[in-house]
Amino acid sequence: MTLPGNRTRTRVHVIVLLGLLVAGLALAGICAGAVPLSPPQVLDALTGGPNGFVVLQYRLPRVAVAVLAGAALALSGLFLQAAVRNPLASPDVIGVTKGAGLGAMLVAVLVPPGAHLWATPVGVVAGAASVTALLLRFSRRAGAHGATLALAGIAIAALAAAAMQYLMVVFPQRADQAMVWLAGSVYGSTGADVAGLAVWLVVCLPGVVVCARLLDLAGLGDDSQSGLGWSPRGIRVLLVVVAVALAAGSVAAVGGIGFLGLLAPHLAARLAGRRARWLVPATALTGAVVLSLADLAGRLVALPNELPAGVVAAVVGGPYLLYILLREARVHA
Amino acid sequence: MLALAGTGLLVLAGLWSLTVGATGMPPDRVAGALWAAAGSADRGLVLGVRLPRIVLAALVGASLAVAGLLAQTLTRNPLASAQTFGINAGAAVAIVATTIAFGAGGVAATVAAFAGAGVVGVVMWALSAATAIGTVGLALAGMSLQILLSALVQAILVMNNSTQDIVFWLAGSVTGAQWPDVTLLLPFTLTGCAVAAVAHRGFGLLALDSATGEALGQNTRRVAGGAALLVVTLAGASVAVAGPIGFVGLIVPHIARALVGGDFGRRLVLCVVGGALLLVVADLLARLVAFPGETPAGVITAVVGAPAFLFLALRSKTR
Numbered sequence: 023m024t025l026p027g028n029r030t031r032t033r034v035h036v037i038v039l040l041g042l043l044v045a046g047l048a049l050a051g052i053c054a055g056a057v058p059l060s061p062p063q064v065l066d067a068l069t070g071g072p073n074g075f076v077v078l079q080y081r082l083p084r085v086a087v088a089v090l091a092g093a094a095l096a097l098s099g100l101f102l103q104a105a106v107r108n109p110l111a112s113p114d115v116i117g118v119t120k121g122a123g124l125g126a127m128l129v130a131v132l133v134p135p136g137a138h139l140w141a142t143p144v145g146v147v148a149g150a151a152s153v154t155a156l157l158l159r160f161s162r163r164a165g166a167h168g169a170t171l172a173l174a175g176i177a178i179a180a181l182a183a184a185a186m187q188y189l190m191v192v193f194p195q196r197a198d199q200a201m202v203w204l205a206g207s208v209y210g211s212t213g214a215d216v217a218g219l220a221v222w223l224v225v226c227l228p229g230v231v232v233c234a235r236l237l238d239l240a241g242l243g244d245d246s247q248s249g250l251g252w253s254p255r256g257i258r259v260l261l262v263v264v265a266v267a268l269a270a271g272s273v274a275a276v277g278g279i280g281f282l283g284l285l286a287p288h289l290a291a292r293l294a295g296r297r298a299r300w301l302v303p304a305t306a307l308t309g310a311v312v313l314s315l316a317d318l319a320g321r322l323v324a325l326p327n328e329l330p331a332g333v334v335a336a337v338v339g340g341p342y343l344l345y346i347l348l349r350e351a352r353v354h355a
Numbered sequence: 356m357l358a359l360a361g362t363g364l365l366v367l368a369g370l371w372s373l374t375v376g377a378t379g380m381p382p383d384r385v386a387g388a389l390w391a392a393a394g395s396a397d398r399g400l401v402l403g404v405r406l407p408r409i410v411l412a413a414l415v416g417a418s419l420a421v422a423g424l425l426a427q428t429l430t431r432n433p434l435a436s437a438q439t440f441g442i443n444a445g446a447a448v449a450i451v452a453t454t455i456a457f458g459a460g461g462v463a464a465t466v467a468a469f470a471g472a473g474v475v476g477v478v479m480w481a482l483s484a485a486t487a488i489g490t491v492g493l494a495l496a497g498m499s500l501q502i503l504l505s506a507l508v509q510a511i512l513v514m515n516n517s518t519q520d521i522v523f524w525l526a527g528s529v530t531g532a533q534w535p536d537v538t539l540l541l542p543f544t545l546t547g548c549a550v551a552a553v554a555h556r557g558f559g560l561l562a563l564d565s566a567t568g569e570a571l572g573q574n575t576r577r578v579a580g581g582a583a584l585l586v587v588t589l590a591g592a593s594v595a596v597a598g599p600i601g602f603v604g605l606i607v608p609h610i611a612r613a614l615v616g617g618d619f620g621r622r623l624v625l626c627v628v629g630g631a632l633l634l635v636v637a638d639l640l641a642r643l644v645a646f647p648g649e650t651p652a653g654v655i656t657a658v659v660g661a662p663a664f665l666f667l668a669l670r671s672k673t674r
Contacts (some may be wrong), residue, residue, distance in 0.1 A: 108492075108495065110495050110499050114502055115499050172495050174668065176498045176502075177668070178665075180657050180664070181658065183526075184526070187526045187650075191650050192645050284499075330514065339503060340503055343499060343503055344500075347499075347500075348482070
């Protein structure tokens with residue numbers, strides 16, 4: 023029999039290690055690039071040294087966005103998986119990313135270019151919110167089971183994708199920019215992106231805390247939840263809404279980074295177990311690690327060119343998805 | 356009877372389709388173009404641009420519908436099709452990757468398509484063998500794969516600055532089809548439909564559980580393997596010439612079932628005709644909605660097919 027105290031200490035160690043890993047990767051992300059810098063040079067630059075421009079204007083915002091967006095996407099995936107009780111749910115699978123993309127593309131097509139800076143995030147959030155509203159409406163009418171809800175999201179995503187493709191045909195010039203952005207990259211992030219995302223995440227924070235408390239409960243069956251005095255539907259709606267808010271914020275900042283939301287919660291659960299008080303911080307940190315790593319790898323693999331972080335995440339996410347699928351099959355068989 | 360009516364409609368839709376395009380052509384001018392001297396502009400337009408496109412749409416539609424019918428029978432899953440199982444997207448990734456890496460096209464791309472479709476097919480096969488994963492669970496797994504692979508296609512194309520191709524490779528379209536595309540696909544479609552027709556009794560038994568099939572003297576594994584191979588072949592070849600057109604393979608078998616019931620042979624005939632009809636009409640609409648611009652046919656099939664998918668998913672048992 024393992025002593026509970028012992029296990030807690032292991033969990034704390036895992037969280038601390040993940041935190042250190044995020045910090046290390048952030049430092050590496052600032053050091054690496056077309057002009058390589060040493061850590062002392064970076065410290066020097068932060069206090070106004072000679073490389074201050076590169077570090078403060080380019081690398082720091084980029085690293086910060088990767089950490090924040092990675093954490094947000096990972097938490098979004100965690101909450102969605104709990105809400106639909108299916109390990110395959112994630113913002114992209116359930117249609118939120120496609121809805122956000124459609125919003126961004128509508129803005130690119132309808133709004134004059136001068137206003138894009140503020141209009142794009144609005145479009146992204148509006149698109150994601152519309153998809154969610156449809157989904158929730160649907161779940162009420164059907165009393166939908168988790169996996170069915172996910173399939174409803176997929177159908178809505180297919181419609182959003184069709185609309186995007188139609189726009190791309192009718193307005194090819196403007197849609198091009200939106201497409202590049204949608205492929206997902208932290209390249210060219212600015213201080214404004216960081217500030218916007220950070221503010222948005224602070225706004226979401228109370229929701230995250232509430233959801234984290236509900237997470238253990240969400241794993242129980244509907245009957246147990248009702249027995250404990252909770253409405254199963256209420257829990258599901260809350261989890262979905264917070265998850266979408268998190269996903270929309272990060273999509274507005276970095277575009278569609280595929281499969282991070284699917285991957286990170288699984289990795290975190292292996293490292294820190296399924297108890298919410300450990301799983302939630304571990305998931306956020308894992309997401310930050312994965313996106314920072316994807317960005318770093320994308321920068322180094324094809325020097326002096328860059329692979330978008332979204333591509334790297336998709337390439338890594340593919341085999342991992344297969345692994346999850348096959349493990350599911352074995353468990354069921 | 357229904358099949359005959361469908362064929363009649365198919366011919367009508369094809370003829371109408373010949374008259375639609377950026378150069379408006381009333382039927383008498385089309386008819387005149389057919390008998391015009393070789394080398395005239397009208398003849399080139401009708402025989403070299405519009406006709407191959409219509410024929411290709413019909414072939415792709417028929418192939419995808421038959422692939423969908425086989426997939427649904429094989430996995431006993433009403434949500435199955437080459438698209439919802441990610442097989443189309445697997446083929447698309449393989450083609451895009453080989454085309455960009457080696458600059459190859461034509462036959463090499465087709466081989467790559469079979470490889471990509473085959474890999475995804477094997478994964479889905481392994482998954483569907485776990486019966487407890489459930490109808491909806493299997494469809495969710497397949498759609499997750501499809502989304503992942505489509506994201507990969509999109510990313511590869513964006514990196515190569517070919518955003519205009521994205522529409523083709525994500526939605527699928529028969530725009531710009533040429534006769535070589537038709538001759539590439541035709542043997543696969545014919546073989547696939549012929550094999551399915553000859554073996555329709557065996558494939559029909561797959562819809563029952565394997566014990567019943569074996570009691571009736573069937574080598575279930577071999578027949579199932581054959582059906583899976585046909586799905587991959589038909590889907591891979593279609594994607595190689597028209598991109599991953601979705602939802603045709605999902606909805607046509609259901610329409611066929613609603614019309615003639617569960618008999619595999621009769622549904623097969625209707626799937627061939629109905630799939631061809633659906634895609635020819637979808638392509639016709641695709642040319643009309645943003646006239647004179649062209650929308651991919653896959654966008655039209657998605658608009659029709661996604662709600663149908665939703666309806667079917669709702670009706671399916673989760674376990």
